[in-house]
Amino acid sequence: MIKLPLNYNKILKTLFICALSLFTILNLIKLKKVVSDIVKIKQLTNYQDIEYRFKGLENNLPKGTTYLGYFSDSDLTKSDDVKLLSQAQFVLAPVILDYTNIDHKYVLFVCNNETNAWKKMKETNTSPFLRNRYGVILGVKP
Amino acid sequence: MIELLKTYLPFIVSFLTGFFLINLILRKANVSFPIRFFLGSGLGFGLSANITFFSFVFFNQLNKTFVILVTIVLFVALFVLNIISWLRNSKPKIIWDKKYLLFLLTFIIFCTLFIPLCYQANFYPYGGWDAWSCWNLKAKFMFLAKDHWQNMFDPILWRSSPHYPLLLPSMNVFFWIMQDTPTTTGPLINSIVFTFLLLGLLIFGLKDLTKSIFSAVPAIFILSLPLFQKLAYSQYNDLLVAYFLLASFFCLIKTKETNLPEFSFLGGIFLGVLSFTKNEGLLAALLILLLSFPYLFWRNKQLSKTKIIKFLFIGLFLGAISTLIFTFFYAPKNITFINGLVSSEKPITLMRIKIILAFYFFELFTPIWNLIAVIKHNPKAIIDAKWMGIWVVTVIIIIMNFKKCFALKLWIIPVFLLLYNFIIIFYYLINTYFQIDWWLQVTLHRILFSVLPTVMFWIFYSLWQENKNSQ
Structure with missing residues (x-):
């Protein structure tokens, strides 16, 4: 050894x-x-500050809302666009953002080009309920 | 002033509760104040998280009165019992030796390294992506959603891993208990406090076991790593996994060393809490539990087997009761899993295996790759050595010190690390839900982060294990 x-x-x-x-x-x-x-x-x-884009929305959501529709003109399979969705989800929690369905009474429009948001609102018969200074719009269905 | 009190009081009460509790558990053991401090704090925070989680079990929502009341009752009861115990027992004497000066100096260096950590943490108050999109998101649901809190298990939130246990969110909810809205301060302080507890336990755990004046060196190295600092202030759960993993091993080693069932009881509690951190923690806790039987009883006739096992299981049950409730009554199915062994749509490929092995190689042995690049005059191939060569040094020490690394007192750590990594690699391989390169890129360094303090503990103890006997 x-x-x-x-x-x-x-x-x-x-x-x-x-x-x-x-x-x-x-x-x-x-x-x-x-x-x-x-x-x-x-x-x-x-x-x-990860919340800035959605500032002004969290305290003005209609009471009792548990789900919001989520519309975006970007590709939700891409990391940066998913990040924006996740940030919105974090800011607005405990409300759940349903990105698979915009048939909810309230829909959040988060678009890179705000014109796309207004176009989609017109298509889906949604009127604006709230808009913050960063162009994020909360729409409401009749 | 009142705002400050609202922020810090839950931390102080939680810490003191844990400290009083550990004083009672270890009243017969000869354990130093720092060990009581660093083990007690973790125990206290774990306890507070469990009390908070029980509010959801009993009332299906956060009941602040319940949480505060239980905390106060526990705090007062433990305080009174501590006073009684302190009056009955002889007081420990503080012995001062000149050689402690060097240790004191290294400890001061260690504390200084918290300045850059706090500075960075302040700049990133929301932590890393997974912190706010997973752990703090869940904490917000628990804090604000009242009886709708279980909405966070909705499959639409699959990105936040709804099937993961709730220790960190429950802990953060406890730190918000005196506030009206969830703030970033609670989780931020929590991440710094747990970094201090983790590395403090590493320092004083090694000091307790080896009496070496160099026992602060591994912690100083770890805390100086920019990657470690980044993952620490990111408010990830892996910090808690790292702490409870190290605490469990320390208690098991102390059980073997002292033959005291109190340590096996504590080890059981820490294993239980570890299982409530995240699924990797659950896996680690199960593995350590399985290994603890041969570890404690093989070639050890001194141990009172029945008593040790009994205390280990009582501790484990108490620590893991939240895990059991969550797993059986709340946890949704893991929808981010595709079994690549049977799936025809996303089967395991040879490329997947190659990518996993390549990632492990580059993550662990970057300096070797860089050395090859330098020899071949290819400076473009040089990549950032995130871990600064520590894994290469670790492998060299293991090879050169093989026998001592697997000594009777220590073999549980390397065997655990091997099995744990093997299972994780296997999971990377068979779960083909995620694109493997992205998945490894965002998770592998966190797994290494959570085991690094335990690895340093193991290597240092293997080298200095005879030190204590020679004192």
Whole structure:
């Protein structure tokens, strides 16, 4: 059987601590860059606000509404468009946004081009109930 | 001032309740204050989350009076019992040694690293995508929806994984309990507090087991990792998985070391709470439970088997009662699953296997890939080493220290890690619902994030395990 030198464990310990210390220094250099990037962005905005596009809607929804239809002129299989739907869902929870069905009494129109929203509203006989400053429209059916 | 109190009081009460509880459980054990602090806090937060969840079980909605009343009764009862116990027992003596200075210095460095973490967390108050679209969304439903809270299980919300357990949402609801509207502050503070608890437990768990002055080094390294900081302030549930995983292992190792059923009881509780975090936590808890029997009793005649098992199961039942209720009475079917083994539409392909293995290689061994790129003079192929080579060092240490890594005291961790990863790889393979490259891209680093503190604990303990005996 091979006999290991007495200080073998000591060597391993030293290797481990040295590796972690070296990695920590490299991490700190990287971390400094990450933080300074945020410092730069902070000159434009104080924090990342995921709710802004839907501001003004959450407190003005008709009482007792549990489901809203959701219409978008974008492709809901794409990550960015899904993100917008998820953000709307988060802001308006506990109301559920049904993106598969716009036959609900209230429908949320979230379009990249607002003209598409008005066109769809006309098609589905929906009138505007609420519109926020970012062009998001809550429509209501008669 | 009142707003501050409304935000922080639930945290303080929750922490103190856990601390008082752990003091009572471990009253006969010789356990240091930091261990009581770091285990007690997690226990307290888990307890508060469970009380909140029970409000939904009993009243089918959030009943603030019930949650506050139960919390106050528990708090007062545990406080009184603690005073009685403190008066009866001898007080622990604080022994100071000069060599602790170096440890104190490393601990201060560790605390300093929370400054960039808090700064980043403040900039991203909503956390990462999965935090607000899944965990905090559920918390909002639970807090605001009254008796419609189960609408969050609607299949239309499949992106928020409605079948996942509710520990984190329940915990966040508890932290909002004194407020009228859900704020971003509660989940944000929760993520920072749990990062502190997780790494604090890593430091003082290692200190307790090895007495090494270097026991803060792994935690400093982990906390300095930009990727770790990002995942920590992202408010993901994986942070809780990491904490309860480490706490469970620590308690099981202490059970073996001390022969005290109190530790097996605590281990059981932590395993139970772990199972309520998310499905990966449930899998981990089941695996650890299965492994704990051979771990505790194989080649160990000293342990009082019946008592240890009895206490482990009592703890497990208490910790997992919410998981059982949720799984059997509330959890909807997982609709994001297609069995690729039998599906003709989306079968398993050879490419899927290749992609999984490639992702694991690149995630774990980026420095090796980068080294090859440098040797071949191909700088364009160099990719960002997110984990800074820690997995390469880990593998080297395992190979060079193989016998000690699988020693009697420790083998449960590597065997668990192997089985856990094997099952997760198998799940990646057979569940063909998601496009595999996207799925791995958004989840694999989080799985590694949740096991990293346990891996560091294991490697460090394997190297320093004889340290304690030589003191």
